Amino acid sequence: MIFKNSxxxxxxxxxxxxxxxxxxxxxxxxxxxxxxxFSSMYKVEKVxxxxxxxxxxSGEFSNIIFQVFEDLSKVENKVFNLKVFKDDSLKDKLxxxxxxxxxxxxxEIPEGFDSLVISNxxxxxxxxxxxxxxxxxxILKHNVSSQAASMVVRNIVDRLNLEFAKRMSKIKEYExxxxxxxxxxxxxxxxxIYPGIVILAIFFxxxxxIGQELTWYREGKILKRFRITPISSLNFFFSYFLSRxxxxxxxxxxxxxxxxxxxxxxxxxxxxxxxxxxxxxxLSLSSMGFFISAFSKNTNSAGVIxxxxxxxxxxxxxxxxxxxxxxxxxxxxxxxxxxTYLAAGIRDTxxxxxxxxxxxxxxxxxxxxxxxxxxxxxxKYKRVELT
Amino acid sequence: xxxxxxxxxxxxxxxxxxxxxxxDGVSFKIKQGSIFTLLGPNGAGKTTTLEIIEGLRTxxxxxxxxxGRQVEKIGREEKELIGVSLQETNLIGNLTxxxxxxxxxxxxxxxxxxxxxxxxxxxxxxxxxxxxxxxxGQRQRLAIGLAxxxxxxxxxxxxxxxxxxxxxRRSIWDLLLQLKKQGKTIVLTTHYxxxxxxxxxxxxIIDHGKIIREGTPEDLxxxxxxxxxxxxDVEEDGEFLRELENMGLNYxxxxxxxxxxxxxxxxxxxxxxxxxxxxxxxxxxxxxxxRQPNLExxxxxxxxxxxxxx
Numbered sequence: 001m002i003f004k005n006s007x008x009x010x011x012x013x014x015x016x017x018x019x020x021x022x023x024x025x026x027x028x029x030x031x032x033x034x035x036x037x038f039s040s041m042y043k044v045e046k047v048x049x050x051x052x053x054x055x056x057x058s059g060e061f062s063n064i065i066f067q068v069f070e071d072l073s074k075v076e077n078k079v080f081n082l083k084v085f086k087d088d089s090l091k092d093k094l095x096x097x098x099x100x101x102x103x104x105x106x107x108e109i110p111e112g113f114d115s116l117v118i119s120n121x122x123x124x125x126x127x128x129x130x131x132x133x134x135x136x137x138x139i140l141k142h143n144v145s146s147q148a149a150s151m152v153v154r155n156i157v158d159r160l161n162l163e164f165a166k167r168m169s170k171i172k173e174y175e176x177x178x179x180x181x182x183x184x185x186x187x188x189x190x191x192x193i194y195p196g197i198v199i200l201a202i203f204f205x206x207x208x209x210i211g212q213e214l215t216w217y218r219e220g221k222i223l224k225r226f227r228i229t230p231i232s233s234l235n236f237f238f239s240y241f242l243s244r245x246x247x248x249x250x251x252x253x254x255x256x257x258x259x260x261x262x263x264x265x266x267x268x269x270x271x272x273x274x275x276x277x278x279x280x281x282x283l284s285l286s287s288m289g290f291f292i293s294a295f296s297k298n299t300n301s302a303g304v305i306x307x308x309x310x311x312x313x314x315x316x317x318x319x320x321x322x323x324x325x326x327x328x329x330x331x332x333x334x335x336x337x338x339x340t341y342l343a344a345g346i347r348d349t350x351x352x353x354x355x356x357x358x359x360x361x362x363x364x365x366x367x368x369x370x371x372x373x374x375x376x377x378x379x380k381y382k383r384v385e386l387t
Numbered sequence: 388x389x390x391x392x393x394x395x396x397x398x399x400x401x402x403x404x405x406x407x408x409x410x411d412g413v414s415f416k417i418k419q420g421s422i423f424t425l426l427g428p429n430g431a432g433k434t435t436t437l438e439i440i441e442g443l444r445t446x447x448x449x450x451x452x453x454x455g456r457q458v459e460k461i462g463r464e465e466k467e468l469i470g471v472s473l474q475e476t477n478l479i480g481n482l483t484x485x486x487x488x489x490x491x492x493x494x495x496x497x498x499x500x501x502x503x504x505x506x507x508x509x510x511x512x513x514x515x516x517x518x519x520x521x522x523x524g525q526r527q528r529l530a531i532g533l534a535x536x537x538x539x540x541x542x543x544x545x546x547x548x549x550x551x552x553x554x555x556r557r558s559i560w561d562l563l564l565q566l567k568k569q570g571k572t573i574v575l576t577t578h579y580x581x582x583x584x585x586x587x588x589x590x591x592i593i594d595h596g597k598i599i600r601e602g603t604p605e606d607l608x609x610x611x612x613x614x615x616x617x618x619x620d621v622e623e624d625g626e627f628l629r630e631l632e633n634m635g636l637n638y639x640x641x642x643x644x645x646x647x648x649x650x651x652x653x654x655x656x657x658x659x660x661x662x663x664x665x666x667x668x669x670x671x672x673x674x675x676x677x678r679q680p681n682l683e684x685x686x687x688x689x690x691x692x693x694x695x696x697x
Contacts, residue, residue, distance in 0.1 A: 005490060011482065015481035
């Protein structure tokens with residue numbers, strides 16, 4: 001009987017256009033919009049800029065510097081294109097180019113550079129101190145790209161200095177190994193948002209689908225009509241919950257189709273953890289719907305309660321962006337929000353982003369909410385005469 | 388469990404909401420196979436009484452015996468044997484009529500075939516229509532059909548014709564008479580006296596939570612005396628009414644509608660007295676009706692007000 005009834009409730013929900021739009025179609029539209037807007041913001045763009053090199057010298061050290069720049073401009077993942085100018089007669093014109101953004105940086109190896117380097121080395125060897133070689137770099141003061149280019153050149157020059165110093169005083173270089181932890185492919189907004197949208201779809205169903213619909217069932221005396229039949233309240237609510245379970249599965253499948261097939265998300269939705277958190281979301285957010293219906297006088301008040309809860313829980317649950325660093329005056333909403341734990345838990349266990357909370361908490365908190373919402377709602381429903 | 392002298396017995400039933408005495412010591416017995424009607428104005432306590440018996444409300448005190456068994460509140464076993472049509476019928480609007488019947492059929496162990504019920508309540512051609520798209524009359528037939536789906540022994544129909552046009556109301560009456568022929572016991576609430584009079588075997592007139600008179604419609608009508616009723620509209624005049632009283636006329640006056648209602652065994656003599664008195668005081672008389680007394684007159688005589696005034 002439970003299964004049969006759940007199918008009727010399911011059919012009824014699927015025929016409700018507003019419900020299908022807000023709980024099934026809207027999350028998908030939202031996902032597409034978010035991915036379209038934000039995925040490019042999180043992509044690491046390939047750095048590539050123009051560097052002008054004025055080489056007025058052709059000595060050994062000048063050639064080494066020139067060679068390093070030239071080699072770096074020819075590698076596969078080069079970060080700059082190099083244009084070499086053999087004398088400084090065009091310097092003013094090149095500086096004008098820099099101001100107009102045609103290049104991000106000008107490196108000048110001035111005339112007499114080599115002899116200055118040799119004299120510096122000699123002075124150092126004689127213990128007469130040392131002066132740095134006057135390699136000139138021109139950048140634009142308030143231009144971020146220009147400053148970023150200067151940092152790249154600074155690294156090259158530091159490397160050159162180190163090479164010179166090693167040759168002269170046997171400095172031992174320590175090898176530094178860098179390893180990327182977490183996602184091996186780097187941050188993907190699609191992977192970040194996809195499990196969040198699955199939870200969001202369930203949230204909408206809980207808040208508006210269950211909360212408002214059950215309130216209407218009570219207000220419209222439909223629950224009363226069920227109560228005079230031999231069907232028990234437990235049987236009714238279980239059938240109803242089962243029908244929402246089918247809807248959640250449908251929602252998850254549609255969002256998964258969009259995420260996996262259209263946007264090539266690498267999230268493994270067949271993972272045990274994916275199912276675990278989706279199930280936890282179903283439990284806690286459905287019981288939130290029961291809770292709302294138990295305390296709403298009519299469908300209007302259920303709608304108002306839904307709207308009041310919707311925005312803070314939706315936007316401060318970490319669905320769209322990480323919420324661990326929000327200001328203190330809204331931090332409490334994040335902390336008491338069950339969605340925070342569901343979103344953090346599902347992303348952590350799927351290897352998308354580490355959870356700021358211990359994993360056990362991301363399971364226990366939604367379970368506590370489920371128990372609390374159900375306990376209070378059942379007590380409230382038992383007290384109400386459905387008349 | 389199928390033969391009882393009285394299928395329902397209610398004794399001294401009380402339900403108070405604060406200072407409001409919704410049901411104030413109601414007692415009655417319902418014979419199996421009869422149509423039993425609770426007749427009264429809105430707010431008289433009819434629905435509350437019915438909902439207590441249906442197990443939807445808990446009484447403050449009183450005794451209910453249903454199917455020969457005294458119960459605090461009816462349980463699953465009794466629910467299998469009763470059918471209920473509530474005063475307000477809202478159902479899941481996105482299900483079709485047939486789906487709704489099938490769903491409710493699944494709640495019961497035994498019952499009728501959905502197609503048979505569809506046929507009986509003349510909704511076969513609407514089987515695939517969504518509940519939301521039904522007219523008031525069709526919706527009411529659906530409600531009665533749902534009450535019949537488990538082939539109950541006892542039917543509770545709370546104002547089944549309220550808000551319906553005369554034709555739809557007549558078709559519901561026909562349905563109820565057919566059900567009576569099948570041996571069903573029907574408990575009806577209504578504030579339409581003609582409905583109670585036409586359908587009922589036994590009528591309980593209820594007002595302010597109390598039963599003020601009960602009996603067959605014929606006995607109740609006879610109890611107020613008079614073979615005929617004369618109704619006329621008159622301008623309100625205290626002296627005129629006093630004069631009628633002095634002349635020995637038995638009347639009630641509805642001040643709100645300025646309607647004078649006279650019970651009489653001699654129509655011609657009463658009209659003569661009435662016209663003379665009116666002429667003497669220069670009062671116009673309009674909309675004269677001479678008719679047989681009915682339950683409305685019983686209610687008016689007992690309470691001084693009309694059934695549909697409130």
